[in-house]
Amino acid sequence: MTKKIYDLIGVGIGPFNLGIAALLDDVPEVEAIFFDQEESFNWHPGMLIEQTDLQVPFLADLVTFAKPTSRYSFLNFVHEKNRLYQFYFYRRFDIPRREYNLYTKWVVEQLPNCHFKSEVMNVTKCSEGYEVKVKNTVTNETHVYFTKHIVVGTGSVPFLPENVVQNEHIIHTSDYLQAAEDIKNARSVLVVGSGQSAAEVFYELLENQKHFQYSLTWLTRSPQISQLEMAKLGQEVFSPDYVSYFQSLSYSKRKDAIDRMDTVRNGVDKETLINIYNLLYNRSVEGKERNITIQPLTEITGINETDGKLEVHCLQWEKEMEFSIEVDKVVLATGYKPNIPQWIWDKKEELEWESPREFKVDEKFRLIQKGKKDHHIYISTNLEHSHGTAATNLSLAVMRNxxxxxxxxxxxxxxxxxNTIFQQFVPGD
Structure with missing residues (x-):
């Protein structure tokens, strides 16, 4: 019996690999199949807070930058859902995060080659390219697939501070909505972090504080709570031209460039900060702000739990002052780290590395394997050091795909x- 050999197998189905699946639907000569261990597609369900928006315009959907006429575009989604006139009168480029989640679910429903409840257990080399073992998480049956190439889209997992373990009282923002009712019924809540997720959770808790009795504290080790830089010329670093320039730099120069771009890559949307300040000001008119604390320059050094109460150890690092606060609940908006499958670490000796944790990736998003290879492993996670702004940005994900x-x-x-932007980054470009 002849083996079926796919051209491409996708490991993980997040927005990145889903975008590949959608674009490949119009490329019949490439046969691909995608697997994900989750029960169904759900994009950051813990942060689908009402009134929160994507930080990129709707044009950064799964397909538009590659094929604006694709039936999998966001505009076609709102058209199919009879919401195009509503969206037209909405008159905004940024869309609700919940709507983006519904859009991606809608795309998944139309792609028969996307399989959930399917965990990729191992990937090994074979004469055809790669042998992929996939376990059905419901039946525990294992099936073997063969492919010429692999694309890894396993995304990221929550990052927690050292020596901090998540439990019912210490919640990462990735699980915020599921725990929100319990959090709001506490007597005291601490939010940790300085980015968009921290600000959104703080604002949601600030709005709801009038219905509950909790005190609310916001701590961040950042020197200030900063607004995301949205200047139009500054945003041109999110372009194929800048990514090409970034890749031409040495490893050390790329690492320096990542630090310099912090203002355009991290921070809080202007509207969110305005909403927070306006609500704080209105509360202050009647002297109702005293159960609220906001403090930058403060690092969390540890959390001890005793009888359901949390003792949070802190350091105001600029003044070198150590102190502790006692709270019922902690919400950690401490970001994410790359989720790299174990089978890639098992191939460590076969790959080339730029640092102990950062593998070399070429301009076509291929892991650089030692020796000449005809069968490739493409990757969309742990790319910050190699592709800079293209690492996690949704619009540049289309360029990667x-x-x-x-x-x-x-x-x-x-x-x-x-030549898509008005700037150039070297003379004569």
Missing amino acids: QAIINDVAGKEVYPIPK
């Missing part, structure tokens, strides 16, 4: 545009 699809197909299916 174009590059991967073109390489798998062996031809330019989706041309990647050049």
Whole structure:
């Protein structure tokens, strides 16, 4: 019996690999299949707070930058849902985060090659390319698939401070909505972090504080709570042209550039900060702000739990002052770290590395394997050091998917545009 050999197998189905699946639906010469261990697609369900928006315009959907006429575009989604006129009168480029989640679910429903409840247990080399073992998480049955290439889209997992373990009283923002009712019924709540997620959770708790009895504290080790830089020329670093320039730099220069771009990559939307300040000001008119504390320059050094109460150890690092506070609940908006499958670490000796934890990745998003290889492992996680702004940005994810699809197909299916911005980054560009 002849083995079925796929051109591409996707490990993980988040927005990145889902975008590849959607674009490949119009490329019949590339046969692909995608697996994810989750029960169904759900994009950051813990942070689908009402009135929160994507930090990128709706044009950064799964397909538009590669194929604006695709039936999987966001505009076609609102058209199919009879919401196009409502969206037209909404007159905004940024869309609710909950609507983006519904859009991606809608795309998944139309792609029969996306399989959930399917955990990729191992990937090994074989003569055809790679052998992929997949376990059905419901039946525990294991099936074997063969493919010429692999694309890893396993995303990220919550990052927790050292020596801090998540439990019913210490919640990462990835689980916030599921725990929100319990949090609001506490007597005291601490939010930790300085980015958009921290601000959104703080604002949601601030709004609801009038219905409950909790005190509310916001601590961050950042020197200030900063607004995301949205200047139009500054935003041009989120372009294929800048990514190409970034890749041309040495490893050390790339690491320096990442630090310099912090103002355009991290921070809080202007509207969120205005909403927080306006609510604080209105509370202050009647002297109702005294159960609220906001303090930057403060690092969490440890959390001890005794009889359901949390003792949070802190350091005001600029004054070198140690102190502790006692709270019922802690919400950690401490970000995420790359989720790299164990089978990649098992291949460590076969790969080239830029640092002990950062593998080398070429311009086509391929892990660089030692020796000449005809079968590739493409990757969309742990790319900050190699691709900078293209590491996690949703709009540049489409550019990454174009590059991967073109390489798998062996031809330019989706041309990647050049000279797309008004700036240049070297003389004569």
